[in-house]
Amino acid sequence: MITIVNYGVGNLASIKNMLKKAGFESELATETGAIEKASKIILPGIGAFDHCMSEFNKSGLRETVTKKVLEDKTPLLGICVGLQMLMENSEEGVEPGLGWIAGKTIKFKKDKLGDLKIPHMGWTNVHIAKDTALIRNLGEQPRFYFVHSYYVQPDDPSDQMLTAHYGYEFTAAVNRENIFGAQFHPEKSHKYGMKILENFGRL
């Protein structure tokens, strides 16, 4: 069962809808019991970083999710702020991140964007930095829907899975062992996003 961590943040209905279209049942988990049973975990997140972290901390689910991911090596996919939460910290807030991937989340540098506006909002092509099972068979010129003002910067370059360009190159998705994260929204990215969620379901 693919379990979507429901700590009160994020567009969970869309993720569930897209998983269903990709052929996978999923459940929204508000209790540790449901997390325990998970074969795959999705960590959503939207809005302010501190709000997401503190809601996740308050949800009572953090400990179980951590055990599943770090000890049982259950595959996890963080989406948008759910990806940023995997890092050690974020320039957007003061709450510490989960720190499962070494590195930080930083803001787009306005002086390097020209007349591009922040947030980066819209469809952007991605490029493969490290091939993994999650991003197999994406087809030609895969593009995804992004909405963000901050992006992650892993310390270890080999954690970078996809890159994209907005004024300059930034990390669009990461992977380290069983942990995956996407800055974009696969649940709102047509066949490209569906492929990623299908690949995730098959991991």
Next chain:
Amino acid sequence: MKRIRVIPVLLIHNRGLVKSVKFKDYKYVGDPINAVRIFNEKEVDELAILDIDASAENRVPDIERIEEIVSEAFMPIAYGGGITTTDQAKKILSAGVEKLILNRSAVKNPVLVSEIAKQFGSQSVVVSIDYKRNLFGRQGVYIENGKTNSGLDPLAFAKLMEEAGAGEIMLNSIERDGSFSGYDLEMIEKISHSINIPTIAVGGAASLSDFKEAVQHGASAVSAGSMFVFQRPHRAVLISYPSQQELETQVYEGL
């Protein structure tokens, strides 16, 4: 390559999909769910769905209906119509919608823009500025489907909304609505160069070159209704959307 969001706007009236000219003369276009399904197959960048009856009838958003419509949508969705509270905002967002479009509420209760931005992030609030010239030739912001003059100036209002926390401005020329006469480039330039949030051009689009022009005048995204639901010259109903290749060669190229 710089991609520009090209966003069909769908108007819901009496549960059906309609399209207007100058915010009047509504013509029935089809079933909204079916239209969303077709736009989904065409891999549109984003969809804006406006329930144009809700505010007019002083009705709250029909969450069940929204849920039904967006369950067929695998692209970002913006919804507008009758939103007056953060509680409604929350329900709509949980139904699978990414952005809320505020029009009357933004004028009457700008605090709502701030409250939604604070709770759900600026990226989830779009303010639709519907404008036209009044009897004295001055551009004014109108609400209630273009019927009521708010007395506000479009530029001053756009700046106010940015300050309040809006993530995007949907700049909608009432006079050009359904006219196929091209965007109001002058206003697009004026507004987009005075604010730091994206301006979405709406009203008058007839061709891909109109999209390109709007972007060259400062629009961050473009939107159209009639162009995507009608086939000219007789406004025969035909749902269409440019292919990736058309967008790449006729819109993105050289931007």
